[in-house]
Amino acid sequence: MTPYKVFIVGHEGTTGLRIHERLSDRKDIELLATADEDRKNVEAIKEVAKEADIVFLCLPDVASKEIMAAIGELPCKVIDTSTAFRTADDWAYGFPELGADYKTAIATEKHIANPGCHASGMIACIAPLVKAGLVPTDYPFTITSLTGYSGGGKKMIGQYESEPKDYFLYAPRQYGLSQQHKHLPEVQHVCGLSEAPIFMPIVDDYYSGMEVTVGIHSRLCNKPVSIDTVQQALEDFYKDSTIITVVPFAENSNTGMLNANQLSNTDSMKIYVTGNDERIMVHAIFDNLGKGASGAAVQCMNIALGLPEDTGLALG
Ligand SMILES: NC(=O)C1=CN([C@@H]2O[C@H](COP(=O)(O)OP(=O)(O)OC[C@H]3O[C@@H](n4cnc5c(N)ncnc54)[C@H](OP(=O)(O)O)[C@@H]3O)[C@@H](O)[C@H]2O)C=CC1
Numbered sequence: 001m002t003p004y005k006v007f008i009v010g011h012e013g014t015t016g017l018r019i020h021e022r023l024s025d026r027k028d029i030e031l032l033a034t035a036d037e038d039r040k041n042v043e044a045i046k047e048v049a050k051e052a053d054i055v056f057l058c059l060p061d062v063a064s065k066e067i068m069a070a071i072g073e074l075p076c077k078v079i080d081t082s083t084a085f086r087t088a089d090d091w092a093y094g095f096p097e098l099g100a101d102y103k104t105a106i107a108t109e110k111h112i113a114n115p116g117c118h119a120s121g122m123i124a125c126i127a128p129l130v131k132a133g134l135v136p137t138d139y140p141f142t143i144t145s146l147t148g149y150s151g152g153g154k155k156m157i158g159q160y161e162s163e164p165k166d167y168f169l170y171a172p173r174q175y176g177l178s179q180q181h182k183h184l185p186e187v188q189h190v191c192g193l194s195e196a197p198i199f200m201p202i203v204d205d206y207y208s209g210m211e212v213t214v215g216i217h218s219r220l221c222n223k224p225v226s227i228d229t230v231q232q233a234l235e236d237f238y239k240d241s242t243i244i245t246v247v248p249f250a251e252n253s254n255t256g257m258l259n260a261n262q263l264s265n266t267d268s269m270k271i272y273v274t275g276n277d278e279r280i281m282v283h284a285i286f287d288n289l290g291k292g293a294s295g296a297a298v299q300c301m302n303i304a305l306g307l308p309e310d311t312g313l314a315l316g
Pocket residue numbers: 009010011012013014015016039040041058059060061063081082083115116117150151152153154155288289292293
């Protein structure tokens with residue numbers, strides 16, 4: 001069988017490297033590249049893209065937009081990992097677990113926007129509950145998200161791994177304080193929320209892994225919901241997924257700790273429901289570089305090529 005031709009633009013960056021790692025041993029994939037000195041040359045990128053079946057863009061937003069302007073009309077499928085196209089109507093949104101319509105769009109559309117890392121956790125917790133009619137679309141969500149420093153790409157990795165290190169980098173650091181985080185538009189768009197959540201991202205001194213926590217007051221729901229109802233709705237929603245699993249409540253002691261790096265180096269996501277019938281928490285644990293970026297991008301590529309979605313992924 002002729003291998004599929006795949007071109008990773010930005011393959012020396014954090015997300016690009018991880019996609020490269022996941023594909024380099026696959027016999028069904030041939031990786032294409034520009035000459036090293038041409039890795040930022042748009043014309044050279046366009047020439048390689050002409051040969052490709054799939055192009056991954058693993059770049060800052062501005063560079064993604066510039067390259068899309070040059071390659072958008074070519075026959076190759078494009079999977080963009082930046083924020084640039086996630087709410088664009090003519091791009092598929094790369095979260096196939098959201099339903100058959102999402103999966104079909106990923107399989108058939110030419111351009112696929114890979115979700116943001118924090119956004120993936122928020123959407124995984126909220127969308128099933130809104131779709132089930134349990135939580136209203138104007139619910140006043142307050143959401144925390146813990147992330148390892150690789151979420152900030154090469155620049156932040158350099159900051160955390162340089163010696164001597166700034167004293168403040170040893171402790172968790174909250175950001176997004178103005179409530180304008182770049183992932184909020186896609187969360188609102190995909191979940192159909194009329195109001196943006198309060199969002200509190202926190203970056204800490206570990207390499208990778210995320211824990212996103214969504215709090216729900218039962219009394220503020222369409223009608224009061226129990227913790228069992230929330231657990232069941234999430235289990236039903238993700239029952240066919242091999243990548244996202246909902247941890248049975250019995251296995252989740254509700255008394256211990258949740259670890260944000262539990263699924264580092266995997267492409268899976270685990271959902272936990274904790275709390276009680278009055279105050280319910282839904283948590284998504286995954287790797288910002290796995291289901292939060294490169295793993296999700298490869299999952300989308302597999303679907304676009306008609307392969308089983310978890311081909312070559314590390315399921316934890
Ligand atoms: N890190 C993460 O956890 C996640 C990242 N993302 C998104 O993925 C994209 C890539 O992020 P990440 O890998 O972290 O970023 P990095 O900074 O680690 O890597 C970006 C790479 O793109 C290269 N680059 C920049 N401009 C151009 C250009 N004009 N042409 C070609 N290459 C270029 C950079 O080159 P150079 O090496 O010279 O700087 C760098 O190697 C971003 O949009 C990011 O927001 C999405 C989800 C999670």
